[in-house]
Amino acid sequence: MKYIRTILFNIAFYLWTGLCTLMTLLTLPLPFKWAFFPQDIWAWGTNKVLWVAGMRVEFRGLENIPDRPCLICSKHQSAFDTIVFFSILPKAAIVCKKELLELPIFGWYMKKIEEIPIDRSAGGAAIKEMVRASKKALGKGRSIIIFPEGTRVGVGKKKEFQPGIYALYKMLKVPVVPVALNSGYFWPSGQFLKKPGTIVLEFLPPIPADLEKESFMNTLENEMNSATAKLITEANKGKSS
Template sequence: MLVQAIRSLLFYGLYLGQTVVLAIVIGLDAVLRGRTGFGWAAARYWGASNLFFLRWVVGIRSDVRGMENIPDGPCIIAAKHMSDWDIFAILPHTRRPAFIAKRELMDIPFFGWAARAFDTIRIDRALGGEAIPAMMEDARAALARGCRIVIFPEGTRKAPLAPPDYRFGTARLYAELGVPVVPVALDSGLYWGRRSLVLWPGTARARFLPPIAPGLSAEDFHAELAAAIEGETGRLLFSAYERGLAGPIAPELRERLEALRPQDPSGDTTTY
């Protein structure tokens, strides 16, 4: 525990330190020159270097699959969100991403300037439904520039197997933009907990799932998206649990994981 805590502290120092430096450099560059190749190169370096630090400092490997499910044209990538690993892991496969982020993040000096240079779409959740028209306008403009929109449908990080809370904003985007939506399931919260200062070794996994084609009603899409992400996320979490986890498992999480255990026809539990 002590060794892993020290390793985690070292990672946070590297991660936060370089994030601050890069935000200042990219933010100033964005103010002076707007969107530039330098900014995109720095963003790719940021994501790749943090995955490197996670692998070699705290022992979190990355396993991302299903990229063949991402359409060549415009689309929305809708991902489960458990930790910052999710951003690092998804970023290389988004081509030119337009992340949807809450206004508070965009108001941070330098960080917000850098985010705007990367086509980030701001949403003011305090405005409720009144924020949707502005988000739609920015989303259409981002698609026209060749971006892929990236959204976390629950709006915030969630602990593994916490009750899902899918907002209707993704369904509104789907209905109004008329582009495919690629669900993304992942299990990173087992290694980088939402409120844990200690990161635990293991292999964090993300899966890009088959896209949901345009044409469904907003209600049907909303249900299908949640079912796809939650179903595959549950399978990833249970598979990791069965293989064994280095970190502690809270009793509530263990109970929820055990509830995912398949049963054979006789009613006895089985293992994968």
């Protein structure tokens, strides 16, 4: 039954994604403020079709999101993570690898809505450009979403957080909200089969301001990794089903 539900989900998801991708072409000539509709409706629709595979999404700790633009630092286990945030943080800017902006249609749209590309081979210059683009986004009232590990990391695995996250913390002077999740347990990266259950995104209390680099990095990693491990344990016990 899981295979049938996964096949049906994939059909629904990719048809929906294709439709939203076509919608992006219609927004390219529109003013910036009107260009976010395909992104927002893509996230909304994806959340809706989760039920086909027996999945649902639950948001916890929404009270920890400030009423002003902030920096969202999330674990990254699944393709779902790059979609779901736009259902609760419309118009947020996401930090992404620059290669995505070179893709036809999808890349054009990402440039249109001014996502924040980073050239992972450019070292310090890339961090400076990321900070500059992030300040511009904040100036437009947008929150920033970043995955500090820099790539998808499987359930139960860890990867050292990238130093660019501290540069944003130090230079932007906005609240930093860590996010734990268990998306990779139900929608694992690189695997066909989806598992039924509840994908949980938990927004943790903001990191204290003005920490030194080592203290900030340790605090961020420990809080995100610890909370994520608890969500995976919860999923294993069937409490997220």
